[in-house]
Amino acid sequence: MYSTSCENDKEEPSSSSEAQCSNSACTEAGPSGKPPAKRRLSNTVIEISDTDSDDSDVCAVKSYQASADEVKRIRKADYSSSSSTSDYTSDSNDPWEDDAIVIYEKKETIVSKAHLNPRAERHARPRINQSILAQELIGRISTSWSEKSDHKCDKVTLTCKPFRVCLMHNLLSNPEIINNIVDDMNTLDWTRKKMDLYEFHQTTDLANLTWQRSIGGIYELLKTDIKSWVSQVTGLDLKSVSASCSLYGPGDHLLVHDDRLSDRRVAFILYLAPWQQPIKHALLQNGGGDTQKNEKESTWCGWSPEMGGGLELFSMDQDGEPATVEHTVYPANNMLAFFQVGPETYHQVSEVLSMELPRLSINGWFHGPGVKSEPPMSTPPVKHRAHSQVV
Numbered sequence: 001m002y003s004t005s006c007e008n009d010k011e012e013p014s015s016s017s018e019a020q021c022s023n024s025a026c027t028e029a030g031p032s033g034k035p036p037a038k039r040r041l042s043n044t045v046i047e048i049s050d051t052d053s054d055d056s057d058v059c060a061v062k063s064y065q066a067s068a069d070e071v072k073r074i075r076k077a078d079y080s081s082s083s084s085t086s087d088y089t090s091d092s093n094d095p096w097e098d099d100a101i102v103i104y105e106k107k108e109t110i111v112s113k114a115h116l117n118p119r120a121e122r123h124a125r126p127r128i129n130q131s132i133l134a135q136e137l138i139g140r141i142s143t144s145w146s147e148k149s150d151h152k153c154d155k156v157t158l159t160c161k162p163f164r165v166c167l168m169h170n171l172l173s174n175p176e177i178i179n180n181i182v183d184d185m186n187t188l189d190w191t192r193k194k195m196d197l198y199e200f201h202q203t204t205d206l207a208n209l210t211w212q213r214s215i216g217g218i219y220e221l222l223k224t225d226i227k228s229w230v231s232q233v234t235g236l237d238l239k240s241v242s243a244s245c246s247l248y249g250p251g252d253h254l255l256v257h258d259d260r261l262s263d264r265r266v267a268f269i270l271y272l273a274p275w276q277q278p279i280k281h282a283l284l285q286n287g288g289g290d291t292q293k294n295e296k297e298s299t300w301c302g303w304s305p306e307m308g309g310g311l312e313l314f315s316m317d318q319d320g321e322p323a324t325v326e327h328t329v330y331p332a333n334n335m336l337a338f339f340q341v342g343p344e345t346y347h348q349v350s351e352v353l354s355m356e357l358p359r360l361s362i363n364g365w366f367h368g369p370g371v372k373s374e375p376p377m378s379t380p381p382v383k384h385r386a387h388s389q390v391v
Contacts, residue, residue: 118179119176119177119179119180120174120176120177120180120214122180122213123213124174124177124180124213125177125213125214125217125220126172126174126217126221127172127174128171128172128173128221128225128226129170129171129172129173130173131155132155132156132168132171132229133225133229137156138232138233141156141166141233142232142233142234142235145158145164145166145233145234145235146235148164154169155168155170156168157169161315161326161327162314162316162344163313163339163340163342163344163345164339164340165313165327165329165337165338165339166337166338166339167329167337168335168338169332170334171226171270171334171335172334175274175333175334177214178272178274179274180213180214181214181218181272182272182274182360183214184209184212184215185203185215185245185247185360187212188203188204188209188245189203189204190202190203190247191203196255197254197255197257198253198254198255199251199253199254200248200252200253200254200349201248201249201252202244202245202246202247203245203246205242205243205244206218206219206243206244206364207219218270218362219241222241222243222364223240226268226336227241227366230266230338230366234266236265236266236366236368236371237369238265238266238366238367238368239368240366240367240368241367242364243362243363243364244362244363244364245360245361245362246360246361246363247358247359247360248349248352248358248359249358249359250353250354251351251352252351252352252359253348253350253351253352254349255348256314256322256347256348257348258341258342258343258345258346258347259341259345259347259365260341260345263367263370264341264365264366265340265341265365265366265367265368265371266338266339266340266341266366267339267341267345267364268336268337268338268363268364268366269311269337269362269363270335270361270363271302271303271331271332271333271336271337271360271361272333272334272360272361273301273303273331273332273333273357273359273360274302274333275302275303275357276300277300278356278357301333301335302331302333303330303332303333303359304330305330306353307352307353307354307357308350308352308353309330309331309350309351309352309353310330310331310349310350311329311337311347311348311349312325312347312348313325313327313346314326314346314347314348316344316346320344322346328350331359341365
């Protein structure tokens, strides 16, 4: 079973060098007799490991250590620190805060696990959902695509603003194979991609990974059924595919760009999120001890908006430059998103905020001859290279 594990929590010192804290409240009181409300920080390690199968391999990207500074940046909160040995830190300049402040219950060790669904048989291969291949559905989506009109059903969602993006829900008829894909990812070599535009981990091109049964099966579907489906919907002549596996940990991101390079015609992302929903720890109200009631959450699909990592689509200003985020697509297990690459397709992957689960995907491009209506590129096209060599 794959799991994410946390090391013993490490706290930052508070701004008070005299107060010593234990359990969920400080033992010393101030002049007014009220205990200071303190908020605990923790350093979280994300690790994807296979503990229930016979495989001893683990993902080359074994863990991410979030430092205290990264935690502060991600949570966008100001925390004070000094050389004190107190277990807690306060985010207020006033040493005595109001009783209504909410604090997290103190635990010596917090272990958060991401459970996977049962795996498919080892010899199994990914199978596309046959209902998606129905010609009647393809005809409806193709008409909506050409007319630039939104379309939504249980199988496909097409959104046309700020530009056309199509989501294929429940792409695989055997979604348990996604757990096998994650198994195979554990045996791959990952390369850290880091510069001012992006920061994440990536594998080599899927063309070099055909020895992996499940990943090789996805590559075959991309070259056949999926490429044919996308070609019929968009009306584009698609000739080939390039793709790789991507892994975004805490703080990873991909800044705004338009994907136009060489003969790229359609960009796609297959989201892999076979996780069960992490258990949220109860919140304690300072002074009262009442449990805060959480609002009813939407159906869990392996990811949630508060975890970040959304595909953000930008509108353009009068000069043809990216302006503001107009639409966001969040990861969902077994969903493929694609859009036609063009001068208006500015997008980015927002920063991943999840300290427990990684954002996994298989993503790349369908390649083909140029479209006459497209404006010339500002830079001359270059010879097609493997997906792992360009982003």
